[in-house]
Amino acid sequence: MNSPAPENRSASASRRPRWWPWHQRMGIAFAAVFLGVIFTGIALNHTGGLRLDQRGIRADWLYDWYGIEVAGEPISFTVANDWVVAWDGRLAWNDRLLGEASTLRGAVRIGDQQVLVLTDELWVLTIDGEVVERLNSASLPAGDPLRLAARSENNPIVIETTEGIFAGGADLLKWSPVDGDSALVWSEAGVAPERTLARMRRVLRGEDLTLYRIMLDLHSGRFFGRAGVWIVDASALALAFLTISGTWYALRIKRRS
Amino acid sequence: MGNLEPRLRAGVRYLLALALVCTVYAAGDEEVYLQPADFVESAFADGEAGSPQMFWLTKTVQPEIKKILRHGYPGLRLRYWVREDRTAWILEEIGKVKPITTGIVVEHGEIKRLQVLVYRESHGWEVRHPFFTDQFKGVTLVDGTKLSEPIDGITGATLSVNALRKLGRLALYLDKTVQASKDA
Numbered sequence: 277m278n279s280p281a282p283e284n285r286s287a288s289a290s291r292r293p294r295w296w297p298w299h300q301r302m303g304i305a306f307a308a309v310f311l312g313v314i315f316t317g318i319a320l321n322h323t324g325g326l327r328l329d330q331r332g333i334r335a336d337w338l339y340d341w342y343g344i345e346v347a348g349e350p351i352s353f354t355v356a357n358d359w360v361v362a363w364d365g366r367l368a369w370n371d372r373l374l375g376e377a378s379t380l381r382g383a384v385r386i387g388d389q390q391v392l393v394l395t396d397e398l399w400v401l402t403i404d405g406e407v408v409e410r411l412n413s414a415s416l417p418a419g420d421p422l423r424l425a426a427r428s429e430n431n432p433i434v435i436e437t438t439e440g441i442f443a444g445g446a447d448l449l450k451w452s453p454v455d456g457d458s459a460l461v462w463s464e465a466g467v468a469p470e471r472t473l474a475r476m477r478r479v480l481r482g483e484d485l486t487l488y489r490i491m492l493d494l495h496s497g498r499f500f501g502r503a504g505v506w507i508v509d510a511s512a513l514a515l516a517f518l519t520i521s522g523t524w525y526a527l528r529i530k531r532r533s
Numbered sequence: 534m535g536n537l538e539p540r541l542r543a544g545v546r547y548l549l550a551l552a553l554v555c556t557v558y559a560a561g562d563e564e565v566y567l568q569p570a571d572f573v574e575s576a577f578a579d580g581e582a583g584s585p586q587m588f589w590l591t592k593t594v595q596p597e598i599k600k601i602l603r604h605g606y607p608g609l610r611l612r613y614w615v616r617e618d619r620t621a622w623i624l625e626e627i628g629k630v631k632p633i634t635t636g637i638v639v640e641h642g643e644i645k646r647l648q649v650l651v652y653r654e655s656h657g658w659e660v661r662h663p664f665f666t667d668q669f670k671g672v673t674l675v676d677g678t679k680l681s682e683p684i685d686g687i688t689g690a691t692l693s694v695n696a697l698r699k700l701g702r703l704a705l706y707l708d709k710t711v712q713a714s715k716d717a
Contacts, residue, residue, distance in 0.1 A: 408609045412634070414569035414623055415585065415612050449585045449612075 292525070299521050302514045309511040316495040320488075328488035338490070339481040346480045352468035353383035355390045358405070359468045361476055362394070366483070369405035371475040373483060382424030382463035386432045391448075393424040393435055398448070417442035417451035425460040434460055564652045566661055569623050572636035572650055573614055576621035583614030583621055586711075594710060601678050601702045602626065613707070619645070620711055622704045628654045628693040635697060637669075637704035642712070644669045644701060657693030665694070674705040 323329055339345075350363040361368050362380035378395040385391075389408065392399040398416055400408040419439030426432060433444035434454065442451040468476075493499035497508030577583050589610045590598070598606050606624075614621040619640040625632040631653035638646040647669040649661035659665065665687060673681040680702055686694045 402609075406609070407607060409611060410608065411612065412569045412623065414573040414614075416570075418570075447587060449587070 295521070296525070299518060299525075303518055306511040306514045309507060310515065313495060313508065313511065316491050319491050320495060323488055326487075328491055329486050331487040332482050333485045333487060333490060334478070334482055336478070336481075338485065339478075342485065344481045344485060346477050350468065350473055350476070351380045352466055352473075353380060353392075353463055354466050354468070355383045355385045356403075358390075359472050360390075360392055361468055361473070363476065364480055366480060367392070367394070367399070368476050368479065369401060370472065371479050372405050373479055374399070374401075374405070374407060380465075381421050384424055384426035384433070384463050386426055391424070391426070391433055393421045395420055398435075400448070411448065415448065417444075417453075423462050425462045427460060436462075564658065565650070566652065567636070567648060567650045569634065569636065569650055572623065572648065573621055576614060576636070576638045576646070577616050577619060581616070583616040583619065586613055586615055587611075588613055588707060588711065594707075597678065597706060598703065601706060602699050606703075613711070615711065618712070620708045622707060623650065624700045624703055626696040626700050626703075628657055628696045630654065633660075633693060633696050633700075635700050637700060639704055639708035642705065642709060643671050643673045644705065646670070647697065647701060647704075649697070652693075654693065657687070657690035659687050659690050660693045660697055666697075669697075669701050672701060672705075674702065674709060678702050678706055680705075 319326060319328065346364045348364050350361045352359055352361045354360075358370055360380065360383045362377055365376055365378075367374045367377035367380065377397065377399075381393045381395060383390060383392045385403070388403055390401040390403065390405075392401065396413065398411040398421070400411070402408060417435060417437055417439070419437030422436045422438065424436075425434040427434060433448060434457075435442050435444070435451075440453050441456055443454045444451050490499065495508075497504030497506070500507070574582065587610050590606055590608065595605050612623070619638065622637045622639070623634065624637065625634050627633070633649060633653070634651035636646075636648045636650050637644060647666045649666065652658050652661055665685075668682070668684050671682070672684075675681045680698065684694070684698050684701070
């Protein structure tokens, strides 16, 4: 492909409109934004295939950047060598998030199961932290649970509620009122090791932050705050200008030739 | 330029706070229409309570449950209450983002009562009204895991309607399994 002779090039340049240099400058200035919007847009179009909404992000600097924090103080109970922590409306077993939950009142281990009592529920877990079942008020004794104890007899679980003290039968199908027993050892809240809390805090902070969220915010410019949104808006207008002006100029050249 | 980064961060935090407010608004508050304990008490007409039982979500039943819900039911077992041929179930299914807690009474293989107990979404709460839930009365299971009667939807509550349809099918399937094990 031969380049035009110097005299032809200068003639061609002299025919260009005065705003033409802005066409070039604008294209170069917004090139990075265009590429970012294009690639994030393609990725977002394939969210399902790329499983963007299922890919969690583990990066403290991103949590800091988004200002994601865990609210409130953790309530921790230890079961054998494991920790159960209720924090910011969620329940976690060691660093595994179990789900949304109310305030934790106690945790004990019975045989090969762990029992957790919250203000409105009772959770049964395996020793590996897998949820066996969640019991609501229909399967619990009357009143709001206050604390929990374990004993190694036929009625292994004892719950004190606002209505009294109750012992749970086998498989916790039925509850019977019992007298307060000084021999009962009530589950007491403790302070989980800093390392455990740090791991859990990281899990809780990253729970809602997925690659989809990041892509969406990069695509819209929101990742960089209000300025980012304005820049993406400006780049969209610039793209419209480049498209119209480029098409207009190409048609003009064609007509003249 | 030195002040730019704090401003950007402030901008992001502002937008995040706005998104959080929108999310909280969208998520709505938890509405308890009937306590699960009260539902179980009223599930057996003459006031005599049903007997609490456990239903194990074994490898045999989970595939059928997956066909109904399009996912497995969380946990390894669930509770139900039984007296003679009547069973009462408290089941949960997510509408859009939050679980809808629903009480369902089944007798002789047909739904006698379906009631929303706890609703946590901001939209679609209309499904709690009897004009919707009464459609489930007398509905049975046909062709495996399908409802015998069509359940009319509610504009703007499609996901909640779908969740309750699934729970109706699930309760009928679980009851059928319980009755089959009794007969065996």
